[in-house]
Amino acid sequence: xxxxxxxxxxxxxxxxxxxxxxxxxxxxxxxxxxxxxxxxxxxxxxxxxxxxxxxxxxxxxxxxxxxxxxxxxxxxxxxxxxxxxxxxxxxxxxxxxxxxxxxxxxxxxxxxxxxxxxxxxxxxxxxxxxxxxxxxxxxxxxxxxxxxxxxxxxxxxxxxxxxxxxxxxxxxxxxxxxxxxxxxxxxxxxxxxxxxxxxxxxxxxxxxxxxxxxxxxxxxxxxxxxxxxxxxxxxxxxxxxxxxxxxxxxxxxxxxxxxxxxxxxxxxxxxxxxxxxxxxxxxxxxxxxxxxxxxxxxxxxxxxxxxxxxxxxxxxxxxxxxxxxxxxxxxxxxxxxxxxxxxxxxxxxxxxxxxxxxxxxxxxxxxxxxx
Numbered sequence: 547x548x549x550x551x552x553x554x555x556x557x558x559x560x561x562x563x564x565x566x567x568x569x570x571x572x573x574x575x576x577x578x579x580x581x582x583x584x585x586x587x588x589x590x591x592x593x594x595x596x597x598x599x600x601x602x603x604x605x606x607x608x609x610x611x612x613x614x615x616x617x618x619x620x621x622x623x624x625x626x627x628x629x630x631x632x633x634x635x636x637x638x639x640x641x642x643x644x645x646x647x648x649x650x651x652x653x654x655x656x657x658x659x660x661x662x663x664x665x666x667x668x669x670x671x672x673x674x675x676x677x678x679x680x681x682x683x684x685x686x687x688x689x690x691x692x693x694x695x696x697x698x699x700x701x702x703x704x705x706x707x708x709x710x711x712x713x714x715x716x717x718x719x720x721x722x723x724x725x726x727x728x729x730x731x732x733x734x735x736x737x738x739x740x741x742x743x744x745x746x747x748x749x750x751x752x753x754x755x756x757x758x759x760x761x762x763x764x765x766x767x768x769x770x771x772x773x774x775x776x777x778x779x780x781x782x783x784x785x786x787x788x789x790x791x792x793x794x795x796x797x798x799x800x801x802x803x804x805x806x807x808x809x810x811x812x813x814x815x816x817x818x819x820x821x822x823x824x825x826x827x828x829x830x831x832x833x834x835x836x837x838x839x840x841x842x843x844x845x846x847x848x849x850x851x852x853x854x855x856x857x858x859x860x861x862x863x864x865x866x867x868x869x870x871x872x873x874x875x876x877x878x879x880x881x882x883x884x885x886x887x888x889x890x891x892x893x894x895x896x897x898x899x900x901x902x903x904x905x906x907x908x909x910x911x912x913x914x915x916x917x
Contacts, residue, residue: 548889552876552917553861556593556901559911560883561586563890565611566666567905569897573648577613577622579892579907584610585622587649593901593913599649602641607632610641612664616671618646619696623676624656625663638663640674642696657691657699666729668737669693673702673754675730675737680704682713685726688739690754705757707744720744729775731845736760736815738776738789746776746791748815763810763818770798771805777843778812783850783869787813790866791820795839795857803831804839807854809869824872826859834858837890837907844894844902851875853902855891861904861914876916883909 547555559574564586566577572591578584584604589597602622604610607630610622620643626632637658643651661679665686668675674691687706691699707725709718718725725744730737737749737757745764749757766772771793779788789812793805806825810818829839837857844853850867863876880889885908892907902914 548860548878548880548912550876550878550914550917552863553878553902553914554917555878556913556915557596559588559596559598559913560909561588561598561911563906563908563910564892565609565905565907566613566893567895567903567911568613568615569895569903570615571648572897574903574911575613575615575620576905576911577611578604578609579611580604580609580627581606585613585620585651587651588911589649590897590901590913593899596913600651602651605633605636606630608636608638608663612666614667614669614674615645616669618644619654619669619671619693620645620651621667621669621674621693623664623667624658625665638679640664640667640676640691640699642693642699644696654696655699662686668729668731670732674699675732677727677729683710684712684718685710685723685742686728688727688730688737688749688757690751690757703751703754703757705749707741707747724772728773731775731777733778733780736778738778740773740776740791742772745773746789746810746818748812748818761816761818763820765820769793770802771795771839772797774840775842775845777845777847779847779866783866786811786869787815788866788869789818790843790852792840792843792854794841796836798836801833804829804834804857807840807843809866809872822870822872824864824874826856826862826874828859841891842893844896846896848896853894853896853904855894855904857890857892858888860889860891861894861902878904878912878914880904880906880910880912882906885909
């Protein structure tokens with residue numbers, strides 16, 4: 547049992563840790579971090595007594611740590627693990643499943659790509675917006691996949707940061723794969739796309755075959771963390787269009803503090819303006835181990851209270867009703883149950899009952915509610 551302030555634990559699911567959890571129709575789908583588990587499906591119709599009902603596996607050296615569910619379809623990523631050798635002949639991409647019977651997923655087909663595979667993605671029930679490797683490109687690029695016929699996925703559009711297309715003669719100005727697509731999120735005809743050390747790119751996808759840059763914003767190397775998620779707020783706050791950007795607490799030097807999140811004014815989307823930020827009160831600006839700071843906000847926004855998975859600091863619920871002064875209103879510190887001596891809260895979502903699902907990257911899922 548963890549320690550909550552304004553939050554209480556409903557139950558705990560002892561499962562391998564993961565990268566993403568989504569909940570639909572009282573079923574939780576967990577994208578696991580590493581083999582042998584790939585996707586874990588949990589019946590949460592009775593949240594006090596959740597039941598693991600199905601497992602999908604993955605091959606050694608690979609994982610499927612992301613999952614999306616919509617319109618009786620489940621998509622999971624296929625990706626080679628960093629620092630491990632994937633089996634010969636492994637093809638990364640997307641696994642596409644029929645979940646008309648949610649507890650009995652059936653594979654429809656595999657969409658495959660060259661290289662490491664697919665990292666994060668969004669899915670609206672018809673199109674997937676993915677971070678994918680591709681032959682001839684350096685690092686992940688953004689692709690749009692048409693899944694209206696899920697048995698025959700088709701790429702309909704792509705965008706990359708100039709410099710990534712090595713086979714096209716482009717020359718990058720950054721080290722390695724530092725500028726790469728990390729996480730596209732769709733709202734309307736826009737993709738809010740985090741691009742790692744390349745910052746945040748807003749793309750116009752009115753014509754999906756030809757995505758166009760609306761604006762780009764980058765604060766490295768001034769701030770040392772890569773951009774993990776660019777999350778648009780689906781309603782105006784104090785009359786303004788806003789976006790929350792979360793940096794990930796990885797790949798920083800030892801003399802830097804943990805990462806935090808930003809509030810961005812996008813009322814003029816061609817000129818985004820960062821105007822406030824949030825850091826947990828326990829941090830004083832000194833160095834901490836990696837995986838201490840910010841990671842991932844809940845992508846379902848129903849009001850101005852937002853749960854955020856904050857690695858070693860567990861769950862933080864922030865209130866942005868005054869976006870100039872973001873404040874913490876509740877928190878939950880899980881009890882570590884994995885191989886590490888501290889929590890590694892990696893993802894968080896909510897369901898239509900208001901329950902909160904907090905997933906650790908190493909071990910376990912906490913089901914929580916506001917006290």
